[in-house]
Amino acid sequence: MNDLDKASAGAARAAWIVAAPLIVLIALGFGFWLGRQHAPRAETLPTLGRAPPFRDFRNQLGQPVDSAQFAGKLQVVTFLDPYCTNDCPLIALHLVGLENDLRLAKLRHRVQIVAFNVDPWHTGPTQAAAFQREYGWNPADLRWQFLSSTPAATRRVVRQGYHVDYQQVSFAREAADAAMQKAAGDYVPQPRVANALAAKAKPDYDVAHNDMLVLVGTHGHLRWLSADADSISDVHLVNLIRRLLRQR
The missing domain is CATH 3.40.30.10 (Glutaredoxin)
Known part of the structure; x- marks a missing residue:
């Protein structure tokens, strides 16, 4: 491998080292968003009528x-x-x-x-x-x-x-x-x-x-x-x- 090839390889490794954490963060962020979209939500409790009013x-x-x-x-x-x-x-x-x-x-x-x-x-x-x-x-x-x-x-x-x-x-x-x-x-x-x-x-x-x-x-x-x-x-x-x- 000549000096140019070595320099190119080093630059690629450096770029990957910088990019890898960003890719992981993006993937985690997308997973979190996707989970929020599909997470089961608590169902609204039904209305079963009105409570009786009272006095006395x-x-x-x-x-x-x-x-x-x-x-x-x-x-x-x-x-x-x-x-x-x-x-x-x-x-x-x-x-x-x-x-x-x-x-x-x-x-x-x-x-x-x-x-x-x-x-x-x-x-x-x-x-x-x-x-x-x-x-x-x-x-x-x-x-x-x-x-x-x-x-x-x-x-x-x-x-x-x-x-x-x-x-x-x-x-x-x-x-x-x-x-x-x-x-x-x-x-x-x-x-x-x-x-x-x-x-x-x-x-x-x-x-x-x-x-x-x-x-x-x-x-x-x-x-x-x-x-x-x-x-x-x-x-x-x-x-x-x-x-x-x-x-x-």
């Missing part, structure tokens, strides 16, 4: 509350019985954990937790506040409002509006139903959770109800629901809330 309810402090007060906020809606010894205490603990996660995510100012009292016959704001206190919530913190009203108003909002069924059942009736289920081989034991409020009041009945959790969007539309409110992870709920707040 009172929160755990006895203050009057109507649905217009929650306008513009995403609502996490549940349905609880203050004397419950099954799933309601577990749901209450979930709500306390969810509020902490919303605080860490800097979202709690955009979210309102709402619980409707499904024992309107025997309980009200006093029992609602005691229930919250028992499971770690300060009733004075109105980021969770536990709402009570008359049996008629509760039925109109909970059963007719949210389509959540509930009924008062005597312990004797529950025991008879459990015996029949055991005989048929399809008995599923329910969790028993300590509830000091119920232990003190000693009710002779239970309130059987759906363990529903509903997310209501900022414009008052039903956007997501689950029939297993006691088993939804707080992380999953926070992710759903983020999606809904982005979608508005």
